[in-house]
Every structure is written in C-alpha cells, then in structure tokens.
Amino acid sequence: MNPTQVDAYLHRLGAARPARPTAEALRDLHLRHLRTVPFENLSIHLGEEIVLEEKRLLDKVTGAGRGGFCYELNGAFAALLTALGFEVSPLAGRVYGDEGRLGIPYDHLALRVGTVDGGEWLADVGFGAHSHFPLAFGERGEQADPGGTFRISGAGPDAAGVRGETGTGAGDLDVLRDGKPQYRLEVRPRVLGDFTAGAWWHSTSPSSHFTQSLVCSRVTEEGGRITLSGRTLTVTAADGAREVRELLRDEEVLGVYRERFGIELGCVPTVGAPGNTSRNG
Incomplete structure (x- = not known):
C-alpha cells in the first residue's frame, strides 16, 4: 500500500495513524473495522467479480x-496492518457446519498478527458475528469479549467434541x-493467492451458503449488531x-444499505443463479 491508500x-475507519504497531492500536483498528466495513456477499448476487488482489480489495x-x-x-x-508496521500472517481455516462437519480447505481466512509490545493475536474482521477484539493467540483459556466467550484450543479428532474428523494437522487450532x-x-x-479456489467455490457453488442467501452485517456503535438478510432487517442490542x-x-431496502451500511x-440485489457472472481472478 502507498501512503495515499x-x-x-x-479515513474510512475514522482512525488516526497509530504511532506504533501496538496491541492497543490493533484493538482499536479491529473494532473500528467491524463497526464500519460490513460483512457482505452482495457482489455474488450483483454479478461483480471477486478478485483476490490487494489493489482490487482496497x-x-x-x-x-x-x-x-x-x-x-x-x-x-492484512494489507493495512502490514503497511502500519504490524507482522501479519494469513492463516487458512475450515468452518464448522452442520453436525460439526468441517468445510472445504481454505474455507476461511484469518490473521495472525504480531505487535511491537511482544503480543501475538488472532485478528478476524471477516467472520460475521465473532469477537469484537483480537484474541490472544497463545492463550488457551477462556477469553471474555463483547461478542461472547472465546477459547483457542489445540485441535484433535475429539478436541471440539467432534468425532470422525480426519486430516488434522500438527498444531492446528480450534476457535470456539x-x-x-x-x-x-x-x-x-x-498468502492471499492461496485462497483463490476457496473464494471461487464460495462465489459459484450451489452448495455454498453465500450463493443461497444475501447478507450485509456490521457491529453497531452500542456493541450490538445490525443485519440485512435480503429484505429482513434485524437489529440486535x-x-x-x-x-x-x-x-x-x-426504497426501504436501498435506504438501509445507504444509511446503515454506507x-x-x-438496484436491490436478489439471490441469483450461482456461477453465472461471478468468478475469482
């Protein structure tokens, strides 16, 4: 990223440039991101390309x-944090679905972030309803957060109460x-390019929940959440x-997108046939 970017x-986050890449600066940016930049899958249903290249994302x-x-x-x-001096490593995840089954490889992208004050953190502004602040990466006990009580634990066949799951790698972690x-x-x-196939699958597969539904959601300033799912508006305190x-x-739908999500x-997006126009480059 260049300084203008x-x-x-x-400016989008309403944040000042932090003097140093500290844990406190990361916490502030993380919460501002969740409040300002919505989790949404509108591109899939508007026929827009989803291209995993830094410039396109920015x-x-x-x-x-x-x-x-x-x-x-x-x-x-990740691009912003790296430009601000944080040490950032993208990590691949697989999301737990129905009956505890894990999703596809590269199902999810989260971030391991190092700060100058010696901390390592799990930052995730892309999972919808999740922790409002980064989680301490090396902590294995419970971590209280406005979004719930979280725990990072070593993964194994029964680590999260799920039986029959194979392919667990040494050192894998479950986030609860x-x-x-x-x-x-x-x-x-x-690296970002590793997730191309996962993004393509989620953008095109009839089995992906992203092709089957519309969502636009963010954390509110009061600590709750506002979500627009198609035409259903849910405000959670x-x-x-x-x-x-x-x-x-x-007009109501477009007004909510404009006034509550910026x-x-x-036009009002509608769930369309997957695979028609959206692709990953």
Whole structure:
C-alpha cells in the first residue's frame, strides 16, 4: 500500500495513524473495522467479480465504500496492518457446519498478527458475528469479549467434541465461541493467492451458503449488531434483545444499505443463479 491508500483506509475507519504497531492500536483498528466495513456477499448476487488482489480489495473497501466476506475483509485488513508496521500472517481455516462437519480447505481466512509490545493475536474482521477484539493467540483459556466467550484450543479428532474428523494437522487450532466450535485454523502461514479456489467455490457453488442467501452485517456503535438478510432487517442490542422487521419497498431496502451500511446501490440485489457472472481472478 502507498501512503495515499493507507490514509484513505484509515479515513474510512475514522482512525488516526497509530504511532506504533501496538496491541492497543490493533484493538482499536479491529473494532473500528467491524463497526464500519460490513460483512457482505452482495457482489455474488450483483454479478461483480471477486478478485483476490490487494489493489482490487482496497479499491472495493476504500474507493467503493463496500465490504465483503472473509477473503476480502481480512485480505484488505492484512494489507493495512502490514503497511502500519504490524507482522501479519494469513492463516487458512475450515468452518464448522452442520453436525460439526468441517468445510472445504481454505474455507476461511484469518490473521495472525504480531505487535511491537511482544503480543501475538488472532485478528478476524471477516467472520460475521465473532469477537469484537483480537484474541490472544497463545492463550488457551477462556477469553471474555463483547461478542461472547472465546477459547483457542489445540485441535484433535475429539478436541471440539467432534468425532470422525480426519486430516488434522500438527498444531492446528480450534476457535470456539461460547463453547461451540467456529472454525479450525492451520498455523502454517499462507498468502492471499492461496485462497483463490476457496473464494471461487464460495462465489459459484450451489452448495455454498453465500450463493443461497444475501447478507450485509456490521457491529453497531452500542456493541450490538445490525443485519440485512435480503429484505429482513434485524437489529440486535448489546444485551441480546432483537428487533426484526420486513422491508416491503425497494426504497426501504436501498435506504438501509445507504444509511446503515454506507453502501450506495442502484438496484436491490436478489439471490441469483450461482456461477453465472461471478468468478475469482
């Protein structure tokens, strides 16, 4: 990233350039990202390319004022953190689905981040509802967070209460939220291009939940969450209270995208046939 791109990204987050790449600076950027840059899969249903190249990701987040899903959000965030002096390693994960089954290889992208004050952190601004702050990477006990109680544990066939799972690599980690496994991480560092096949699958496969539904979601300033799933608007307060309503008119839907997520759209996205126009480059 060049200085102009860094400044544009920080402006989007409403953040000042940190003096040093410290844990406190990482926490601030992480929370601002979750509040500002939505987790969304609109490109899949708008016929837009999802290209895992740094410039394309930055153009989308800082130029177009959009969000994205894990590869895009954590890919862009990794570029920003690296430019600010943090040590960043992308990690590959597999998300736990129904009945504890793990998803495809390169199912998820998360970040291992080192800071100048000696800490190592699991940063993840691309998993939807997750921790508001980075998790201490080496901590194996419970970690309290506004998003829940998290734990990082060594993975094994029964490490997260899941039987029959094979292919666990030495040193793999399970990330749990409120006692429920969320995803399994490899500890081997990766590069953004390694996730091309995973992004293509999630963008095109009829079996991917991203091709079957629409989502746009972010953390609110009060610590809750606002989510637009198709035409269903859900506002969840920090204490868990939920307000759900259906948006009947296109103008309402476009207004929520604009006013609550900062996304300007010319038409209301709808779930389309996967694989028609979206591809990964």
